[in-house]
Amino acid sequence: MxxxxxxxxxxxxxxxxxxxxxxxxxxxxxxxxxxxxxxxxxxxxxxxxxxxxxxxxTAAPHAFGKKSVDNKKLSILKKYPKYFDNDGNPVLYQIKTCRGAEVNCPFLIADSNVLADKIRNRLEELKFTEKLMNKIEGQILPHHSMKLAVSGCPNSCSMPQIKDFGVHAIEPVLVDPASECIECMKCVETCREDAITVQGGHVTIDMEKCVHCGLCAKVCPSGSIKTGKKKYRVMIGGKVGRHPKFAIEILPQADESTTLKALDVCVEMILSSKTEHRFRALLEQQGIEEIKKRI
Ligand code: SF4
Ligand code: SF4
Ligand code: SF4
CATH class of the missing domain: 1.10.8.550 (Proto-chlorophyllide reductase 57 kD subunit B)
Known part of the structure; x- marks a missing residue:
């Protein structure tokens, strides 16, 4: 910045x-x-x-201007400053980012703050806080707030796996058959997933094991392993609490606009639901395939 x-x-x-x-x-x-x-x-x-x-x-630009909000509805939330912006207006989403770009992390693929800013802008455009407040009839509680996280690489330091909407950057790798592998084995030594096999100059990546961290491509001197465009892995429905659940992957390799489209679908689902159930419960009711179809 x-x-x-x-x-x-x-x-x-x-x-x-x-x-x-x-x-x-x-x-x-x-x-x-x-x-x-x-x-x-x-x-x-x-x-x-x-x-x-x-x-x-602690929060993004709010959707309410100076308009006063229903104090009674917010009385519990007011115990937690993180749900309010500097003007005292509620913000019913929190976006956690990793510090990869700030600390020059060697694993960094994409600055998580860049996508987080776009997500924040989108939630503001959609008037998420205002609409969610209108939807909730009684007291607004911390669990009503949408939890999001973006990480700069698959190491996922901001913990997207336990958020309603979680994203981490990836650098998809592929073997380039036109480049001659010199069998230095640097890629094999680098890969923590044990996903690479090199035999007789032939390189194979087990895509079931590969997390697309891009590290093997960085150390390959021959260009036999290359990276494609940076993408995002998008997962939804993670939660902690009494019955913790890991988020479910909905997009293994999404570009930025598809990631934001997925956000729109999730937001629409939360706002249009007749109940105040947590997002994971809504997902389980509607089915993950239905969500994927709408993206
Ligand atoms: S998620 Fe990756 S880029 Fe971000 S701080 Fe952790 S290791 Fe570094
Ligand atoms: S991208 Fe990462 S996980 Fe995948 S093969 Fe290369 S080093 Fe291993
Ligand atoms: S790092 Fe590159 S050149 Fe070395 S073994 Fe792996 S693919 Fe071959």
């Missing part, structure tokens, strides 16, 4: 050993407020938030 000059000067005043952490926190908070540029205002707001001078800045 870009910083303007005055924001950068403020950061320089922070002791060097905490600058990296402060930068990350300011950028996270700025992003959650829907900003793409860090200005002095974002730095000061983040500082105030850390010092508890103002309510924490």
């Amino acid at each position: 870009e910083w303007n000059k005055s924001a950068s000067l403020l950061l320089e005043k922070v002791p060097p050993f905490v600058q990296k952490t402060v930068r990350e926190k300011v950028e996270t908070l700025a992003r959650e407020r829907g900003k793409t540029l860090v200005t002095e205002a974002e730095v000061m707001a983040a500082r105030d938030s850390f010092m508890n001078k103002t309510p924490p800045i």
Whole structure:
């Protein structure tokens, strides 16, 4: 994320050993407020938030403007600052991202914040919070909020497998028969899934085992293993709690627009459901194949 000059000067005043952490926190908070540029205002707001001078800045631009919301409906949720934006408006979704891009993670395939920003914008466009609030008749509870996560690689540090809507980036690999394998075995040594076999210059990848981390292609000196376009693996319906469930994969290799289409379908399902059941229960009622057909 870009910083303007005055924001950068403020950061320089922070002791060097905490600058990296402060930068990350300011950028996270700025992003959650829907900003793409860090200005002095974002730095000061983040500082105030850390010092508890103002309510924490934890959410995206809200869909309500200054309109007051039903306080009674929100009385339980108000115990949890993370469900409110800086103006005190409710935000009924949380998007967790990994820190791959911020820490120059060696496994990084795609910056999770880029897709997370697009997901956030889409949820705002769809007026998700407002519509969900209108749908829920009684008290709004933490489990009504939609949980999402995006990770920059299959290591999935933001835990998309236990979210309602989870995504991680992948780098699909393929063997290029036109390139001559020199049998250096670097790919075999690199693959943690034991998915690669090299015999007599012939390379095979077991796609049942491969998670498309792209690491073998990075170490291959001959170009025998190549990567295709970066994609996303999309899974839905994960949850923790009394009966935890892992999310179910619905798109093994989706481009960005198909990923956002899948989000639309899930949102539509949540908002149109007559019940207030958790998303996983809705999935089990409707069947995963039905959802896949609608994407
Ligand atoms: S998910 Fe991957 S890219 Fe993100 S921090 Fe973890 S290992 Fe790094
Ligand atoms: S992409 Fe990753 S998991 Fe797949 S074969 Fe290469 S190193 Fe193994
Ligand atoms: S790293 Fe490339 S050249 Fe080396 S064994 Fe694997 S496929 Fe062959």
